[in-house]
Amino acid sequence: MTDQTQQPDDPSGSTGADLADSTSDASLQRSVVRSAQIAADLDVHPGRYRMLTGDRPTGHLHLGHYFGSLRNRVALQDKGVDTWVLIADYQVITDRDTVDSIQERVYSLLTDYLSVGIDPSRTTIFAHSQVPALNQLMLPFLSLVTDAELRRNPTVKAEQDATGGRPMTGLMLTYPVHQAADILFCKANVVPVGKDQLPHLEQTRVVARRFDERYGRAGDGGAPVFPAPDALLSEVPNLLGTDGQKMSKSRGNVIELRMSADETARAIKKAVTDADRHITYDPEGRPEVSNLLLLASLTTGRDPRAVAEEIGGSGSGALKALVTEAVNEHLAPVRARRAELETDPAELRRVLAAGNAHARDVADATLDEVREAMQMVYA
Structure with missing residues (x-):
C-alpha cells in the first residue's frame, strides 16, 4: 500500500485547532500556499498522496461536474495519485424524504465516471452505504465535536436557514462528521475542494487531531492514527445554466x-x-x-x-x-x-462490487486501528 503519511512539510503550522478561524483571510492564505506546494509535489511524488472526492447521486452529471471536477479526477489518476471516488448514497437522505430512483442514479454516476476516463484499475469507486466500517467511525467521531461546532458549519447553517421552520434531521446536523468519516476511513491526505468548502475540510482536520489527542499514538511518539488531510484548491470555471442562472x-x-x-x-x-x-x-x-x-x-x-x-x-x-x-x-x-x-450492466455491477470490496477491506483495517487506540479490543 502507498505510504499515505509522507508529505511535504507544512510550514504554516496549522493543526486545524480553530474552526472559528477557518474562514479568516490568514487561514485562507495558508490553505492557498499549502495547496500550491501540494500541486507542485504531485507532479514529482504522486505516490505520496491518496485523494478522495465524490458525488451525491441526486441526479445525472452534467457539464458543470465535468469541467469542475471530473476532468481533474482523471488528471490526478493519470499522474499516479491513489484516487478514491465516493458515491455518497447515504447522504441523499440528509435533506430528502425519499430515495426514488437511487439505484438507477448510482449506476448512472458510475457510467459517467467510466465514460470520462476514470479507470477502476487505478481508482477505487465505491458506494457509501456498502462500507459498514466507514459508517461505524461516525460514533467515535461524533464524540469529538460539539453541537455548536456542527451548527456553525456553512452547509448545516444554510440548511437550517432554508428549512422554513421545518425541523432539521439529525443526519443533516451531523453531515460534517459524515464527510470526516468519508475522508479519514481510507486515510486520504488530499481532498480537491473550492475555497468555499474549506470549513468542511477543517472540520475533518479537527476530528483527526482530536482523535489522536484523546486516543491516538501521537502522545507516545508514534505516528497519528489519521493524517490531517490538506485541500487541493482548484479554480472551477463559473459555468452558468442555459437560463443564465446558477447551474443546477x-x-x-x-x-x-x-x-x-x-x-x-x-x-x-x-x-x-x-x-x-x-x-x-x-x-x-x-x-x-x-x-x-x-x-x-x-x-x-x-x-x-x-x-x-x-x-x-x-x-x-x-x-x-x-x-x-x-x-x-x-x-x-x-x-x-x-x-x-x-449495454453491459453486468460490467457496471462488477466494477462497483470490486470497489466496494476494496473500500471495505481498507475500512475494516482502519476500524481495527481505531478500536486498538480506544482500547476496545476484547478478543
Whole structure:
C-alpha cells in the first residue's frame, strides 16, 4: 500500500485547532500556499498522496461536474495519485424524504465516471452505504465535536436557514462528521475542494487531531492514527445554466453528459442571450453570452475573446451553432463510451462490487486501528 503519511512539510503550522478561524483571510492564505506546494509535489511524488472526492447521486452529471471536477479526477489518476471516488448514497437522505430512483442514479454516476476516463484499475469507486466500517467511525467521531461546532458549519447553517421552520434531521446536523468519516476511513491526505468548502475540510482536520489527542499514538511518539488531510484548491470555471442562472440539476438548466447530440443542440438553442447582435466576451456586463463563449473555450481550448472576435456581428445564432458543434465534438468519445457501457450492466455491477470490496477491506483495517487506540479490543 502507498505510504499515505509522507508529505511535504507544512510550514504554516496549522493543526486545524480553530474552526472559528477557518474562514479568516490568514487561514485562507495558508490553505492557498499549502495547496500550491501540494500541486507542485504531485507532479514529482504522486505516490505520496491518496485523494478522495465524490458525488451525491441526486441526479445525472452534467457539464458543470465535468469541467469542475471530473476532468481533474482523471488528471490526478493519470499522474499516479491513489484516487478514491465516493458515491455518497447515504447522504441523499440528509435533506430528502425519499430515495426514488437511487439505484438507477448510482449506476448512472458510475457510467459517467467510466465514460470520462476514470479507470477502476487505478481508482477505487465505491458506494457509501456498502462500507459498514466507514459508517461505524461516525460514533467515535461524533464524540469529538460539539453541537455548536456542527451548527456553525456553512452547509448545516444554510440548511437550517432554508428549512422554513421545518425541523432539521439529525443526519443533516451531523453531515460534517459524515464527510470526516468519508475522508479519514481510507486515510486520504488530499481532498480537491473550492475555497468555499474549506470549513468542511477543517472540520475533518479537527476530528483527526482530536482523535489522536484523546486516543491516538501521537502522545507516545508514534505516528497519528489519521493524517490531517490538506485541500487541493482548484479554480472551477463559473459555468452558468442555459437560463443564465446558477447551474443546477433541480432547475433543469444543465447539459447532462448522457444527453444525445440532438438533445444538446436543443438545450443550447434555448440558452438565454441578449439583444446585442455583436458578440463580445464580457462576464460582468454580458454574463449569458459570455457563458456560451466560456463553454466554447472549455471545449476547444481557445481563448473566449478570440471566439467572440471570430463571430463578431454574426449574432447569437452563430454563437450557439459554434458552441453546439464544439460541445458535441468534445463529448463524442465520452458518449460513445457511455453507450458501450450501457449495454453491459453486468460490467457496471462488477466494477462497483470490486470497489466496494476494496473500500471495505481498507475500512475494516482502519476500524481495527481505531478500536486498538480506544482500547476496545476484547478478543
